[in-house]
Amino acid sequence: MIFSRSGKRRHATHRPRGQRMEEAAAATVEQESALIRFDNVSKRYPGGHEGVSNISLEIAAGEMVFLTGHSGAGKSTLLRLIALLERSTRGQLHVNGRNLTRLQRRDIPYHRREVGVIFQDHCLLHDRTVFDNVALPLVVSGLSHGEVGRRVRAALDNVGLLQREKSLPITLSGGEQQRVGIARAIVSKPPLVLADEPTGNLDPELSREIMALFERFNQVGVTLLIATHDLDLVRKLGKRTLVLAQGRLVDEGLAHG
Amino acid sequence: MARMASQPSPARLGRSRRFNPRGWMTRHLQVALASLGRLARSPLASMMTLGVIGIALALPSALHLLLLNVEKMSGDWDSVASISLYLQKSIETGQAEKLAKRLEEEFGIAETQLIGRDQALAEFRAMSGFSEALGSLSDNPLPAVIIVRPAPGDESPAALERLSGRLGALPEVEIAQLDLQWVQRFHAITQIAGRTVWVLATLLGMAVVLTVFNTIRLEIQARQQEIEISKLIGATDAFIRRPFLYSGFWYGVLGGLLCWLLVSLSLWLLHAPVARLAGLYESGFALSGMSLYALLWLLCASTLLGLTGSWIAVGRHLRRIDPS
Structure with missing residues (x-):
């Protein structure tokens, strides 16, 4: 695994705008190593409140990174900026070799398809079966029926819910519902998965299971960015951890157990 | 997920994927x-x-x-668009027949119907209920009438009016009467x-x-x-x-x-x-x-x-x- 902590490097590799397309096509080494790059990114809401202020960071492809901080520190905002659920108001944000600050409205859905998002409250459709919930990203992308079935079962098998495919989410436990949400996030094999407090409502035992699942995804090359305030769990895993406070990046390093 | 996630190629967005008409139809x-x-x-x-x-x-x-x-x-009411020509009383039935023929030839009229003076009197006697009063008359007071049906295509109010004017100007005709108001209304x-x-x-x-x-x-x-x-x-x-x-x-x-x-x-x-x-x-x-x-x-x-x-x-x- 590559640990990219090269915040200082970005000034040296600053590029003029005109070259953006060529560089994107050429896929430079620098871009391959940094899947996510924030350059002085701020998000200011109408009314003046800043969700995140002046954030600069890089996350390399294949990393598994934790994002911690108190409630309201800007963890969710940061994730939402990456998935383009919100747009930054200042700075440059590159994800997957794409400049999100310049992405047009009609291109947003195609970006979201390449980022799997796991929400704390699962965001499942309660009138659809587990299978249909997990299939949604593939249906949205217009995959054929057979391909959808194959991939959904593979994803459900991954999270250990294959035998519950016909159940309605409401009949599942909290941990199982979260795993359905995870299956939905990975079913389209996105290179990047974001998780916002994925263990927020789960007991320690279930939390450990979920984290083990994430580690397995990471081992097959998925880049993960996980927001959590479960510091014990983060320390045990010993991964790179970003600490946010009042919208600013205050600490960055390996968390030690 | 068992496979390695594919490396993203940065310039490509899903939008540029090739259009597949069959899949599109199915969806x-x-x-x-x-x-x-x-x-x-x-x-x-x-x-x-x-x-x-x-x-x-x-x-x-x-x-x-x-x-x-x-x-x-x-x-169905084609008869609405017809012109009644009341001839001069001096015109006898034979002359009226000739006139009717002439009209058909010269004015491009689809059909004419002649009601001779005697016939007109007989009809009037039968329908009006004035038979006794009519009997006291020494002379037949009714003129011969030619009912003209214009050729199809000439049935617009303006065309009818023009035709009626021309027919009314003939010396044999006393009055050309076109019941146009009703048609117009x-x-x-x-x-x-x-x-x-x-x-x-x-x-x-x-x-x-x-x-x-x-x-x-x-x-x-x-x-x-x-x-x-x-x-x-x-x-x-x-x-x-x-x-x-x-x-x-x-x-x-x-x-x-x-x-x-x-x-x-x-x-x-x-x-x-x-x-x-x-x-x-x-x-x-x-x-x-x-x-x-x-x-x-x-x-x-x-x-x-x-x-x-x-x-x-x-x-x-x-x-x-x-x-x-």
């Missing part, structure tokens, strides 16, 4: 059927919406049909009726758009969560719009069919009384129903109205959960 068919299924799952609500659409469309359709029938009926009335049908159709068409708009708006509200989640995981606007547009489409098509059913039923109910009335007038007139062409027209219009309503509803709600 549309699926969505269309799913939307139809959704209507079927709440039959009472759907029937109420369809009822409103059907009745709103049936009113102008039925009036239009009625108007067509009235025009058809008036087409009838024309004016049918024109007003036609215009009324269009105004009504426009207003009720707007009512259909509003009905569909409101129905789709409620459906969007009920499926708000589904729309939001679909957007979060990368559904395009077109993808989200599609099921609602198909709902509007079905409302239009089914509402149009219901309208046709209602109109046909009304005609069927009117059929017997109309036949009785026509019998009293010794006419073979029968109400004609909606032609296939008119039905197609109706379906196209109702589909368009349904689509318009749903399009407006979806357009207003789509942008709500976009990042700004």
